[in-house]
Amino acid sequence: MGKMTLGKIRKSFSQNTSCHGLPQMYVSTNKYQRIFWGLTTLDVFAILVAMLTIRIMEYNQNKTTTTFSEKYVEKMDFPAITICNFNNFFNIEEGEERDAIDELAKAKASGTPIDFEKIKYFDTVYNGSIREFAIEKGWQMDEDTLVYCFTEDDECLPHNFTYSITEIGKCWTYKNPPATRRAGTHHGISMVFNIHQDEYSENVGWGNWEAGVKVQIHSPHDVPEVDELGLAVPVGYMGFISVTKKEEKIMYEPWGGCQPDNEELHFYDTYSRPNCFKECFQNELEEYCECKMYYSENPSLTQECTPRETVDCLVNISYFARSYLTPTNCECQPPCHSTVYSSSISYAKLPNKAVEDDVNEGQVSDLAGINVYFERMSYTIQEESKAVTRTGLLSDLGGQLGLWIGISIVTLFEFIQFLLMYCYESIATKLRRKKGSQTSNAAQSTTNKSDTRLGFSQDNV
Known part of the structure; x- marks a missing residue:
C-alpha cells in the first residue's frame, strides 16, 4: 500500500x-x-x-397540536349545582330595615354616595355585621323552600345543601350528588323550589326586577359565578338543564398558556381561573378597604368591614374594581388540567293544570324547578401537545x-x-x-565548512 x-x-x-x-x-x-x-x-x-x-x-x-377524543364510561359523577334566588333579602320590615338594604343596594349597584345614617340599622341590630344580617335574612333552604328534590335512586334533603354568601345574596350548593349510570332527564336530579315571591324586597331603582332562580353547573372545586354565568329559571317554569363534560389539558409555556409552577392559591385548594380571580378580587378589596367584605369567602384574618366601611368600599373601590379587574389583570393563567361543564336549558310550564289543584294554593305562583341531567354517558378530552418535539x-x-x-x-x-x-x-x-x-540546511553548512578548510590549505601551498 x-x-x-x-x-x-x-x-x-x-x-x-x-x-x-x-x-x-x-x-x-x-x-x-x-x-x-x-x-x-x-x-x-x-x-x-x-x-x-x-x-x-x-x-x-412553539406551535401546538390539539387532539379531541371521546371517553365512554359506565357512570358519571354530577358536578356541583348552585342555586341563587333573584331576591337578596326576605321578610324585610318597612322602616329602618328597608331603608338600610335600599342604601346598601344603591351603593353596590351604582357606586354613588349614600345616606350613611340609614345604614346604622346594621350597627344597632346586628352588631355591625352585614354578613350576619345576610345569613339570617337571605334565602333559606328548608322543607318549605325545597318542595321536592330527587336523584335517580334517592331523595335529596335541605341538609344536603351548603350555603355561601355572595354579592347576589345567600346561595345554596348541592356539591356531591350521587353518580348516574344513564343519560337523560329521567336519570338526572330534579328539584322544585318555593321562591317566596311574596317576601321579595328588591328596590325598583337598584334591585332585580326578575322573579325566579339562577342556576350554575360547575366543578365542585370552583367557586360559583352565578351572578355572571348562571342560567335563569323564571317562576312558574321547570328548567331542563342538559350537561356535557370536557377535560382540558393544555401545554405549559412557551407552548401553551398554563404555568404549573404558579398554580397555587392562598385560600383555595384547587387552582382554577374562577378561584384565582375571586381571590384576586377579594384581596384587592381587602388591601384598599383594609377590611373584608361581608360576602368575602377568603378565610383570612382580616376583620369584616363595618357597615360604614362596607358602603365606603362599595362606593369608592368595589364598583371600580368590578369594572377594571379581569383575569388577565390578575395574572390568572388557565390551569394545565381542568374539568369544564357546559350546559344548555329548555323550559316547560310548572305546574300543569292536572296537578295544580294538588299543589298548596300558596305555592302555585312561587314554584321554579330544575332538572339537571347528562346529555351522554361520555366526556370529551381536549389535549394540547407540542407540534414539533425534540425527538x-x-x-x-x-x-x-x-x-x-x-x-x-x-x-x-x-x-x-x-x-x-x-x-x-x-x-x-x-x-x-x-x-x-533542517537536514538540508545542516548538510549545506557542512559542505561550506569543508570548502572553507580546503581553500585555506591551497593558499598555504
Missing part, C-alpha cells in the same frame, strides 16, 4: 463516502459529467439547507439529510475520520518538510 498523501486522502474519501454526489463527481471521466454532478450536488445542498432552516424555525415557533425535530432533520444527500450517522463518522486523517497528515507533512529543511 502506497504512502497516503493529502490528495490521496481527499480522493479516497470522495470516492468511497456514502454521502451522495461526491463519488459521482470524482468517478466521472467526462468533464461535462463532472460539471453536471457538481451543479446537481450544489442545488440539492441548497434545498437541504432551506428545508433544515424551515424545520428549525417551525420548532422555535421529532431530530427525526425530521435526519430524514431530510438522508433524503437529499444520503447522510446518516455512519456518514458523520466518515466525515470525522476524514477530518482526523486529513489533519493528521497535514501536520505530519509540515513536520516532514520542516525536518527535511
Whole structure:
C-alpha cells in the first residue's frame, strides 16, 4: 500500500463516502459529467439547507397540536349545582330595615354616595355585621323552600345543601350528588323550589326586577359565578338543564398558556381561573378597604368591614374594581388540567293544570324547578401537545439529510475520520518538510565548512 498523501486522502474519501454526489463527481471521466454532478450536488445542498432552516424555525415557533377524543364510561359523577334566588333579602320590615338594604343596594349597584345614617340599622341590630344580617335574612333552604328534590335512586334533603354568601345574596350548593349510570332527564336530579315571591324586597331603582332562580353547573372545586354565568329559571317554569363534560389539558409555556409552577392559591385548594380571580378580587378589596367584605369567602384574618366601611368600599373601590379587574389583570393563567361543564336549558310550564289543584294554593305562583341531567354517558378530552418535539425535530432533520444527500450517522463518522486523517497528515507533512529543511540546511553548512578548510590549505601551498 502506497504512502497516503493529502490528495490521496481527499480522493479516497470522495470516492468511497456514502454521502451522495461526491463519488459521482470524482468517478466521472467526462468533464461535462463532472460539471453536471457538481451543479446537481450544489442545488440539492441548497434545498437541504432551506428545508433544515424551515424545520428549525417551525420548532422555535412553539406551535401546538390539539387532539379531541371521546371517553365512554359506565357512570358519571354530577358536578356541583348552585342555586341563587333573584331576591337578596326576605321578610324585610318597612322602616329602618328597608331603608338600610335600599342604601346598601344603591351603593353596590351604582357606586354613588349614600345616606350613611340609614345604614346604622346594621350597627344597632346586628352588631355591625352585614354578613350576619345576610345569613339570617337571605334565602333559606328548608322543607318549605325545597318542595321536592330527587336523584335517580334517592331523595335529596335541605341538609344536603351548603350555603355561601355572595354579592347576589345567600346561595345554596348541592356539591356531591350521587353518580348516574344513564343519560337523560329521567336519570338526572330534579328539584322544585318555593321562591317566596311574596317576601321579595328588591328596590325598583337598584334591585332585580326578575322573579325566579339562577342556576350554575360547575366543578365542585370552583367557586360559583352565578351572578355572571348562571342560567335563569323564571317562576312558574321547570328548567331542563342538559350537561356535557370536557377535560382540558393544555401545554405549559412557551407552548401553551398554563404555568404549573404558579398554580397555587392562598385560600383555595384547587387552582382554577374562577378561584384565582375571586381571590384576586377579594384581596384587592381587602388591601384598599383594609377590611373584608361581608360576602368575602377568603378565610383570612382580616376583620369584616363595618357597615360604614362596607358602603365606603362599595362606593369608592368595589364598583371600580368590578369594572377594571379581569383575569388577565390578575395574572390568572388557565390551569394545565381542568374539568369544564357546559350546559344548555329548555323550559316547560310548572305546574300543569292536572296537578295544580294538588299543589298548596300558596305555592302555585312561587314554584321554579330544575332538572339537571347528562346529555351522554361520555366526556370529551381536549389535549394540547407540542407540534414539533425534540425527538421529532431530530427525526425530521435526519430524514431530510438522508433524503437529499444520503447522510446518516455512519456518514458523520466518515466525515470525522476524514477530518482526523486529513489533519493528521497535514501536520505530519509540515513536520516532514520542516525536518527535511533542517537536514538540508545542516548538510549545506557542512559542505561550506569543508570548502572553507580546503581553500585555506591551497593558499598555504
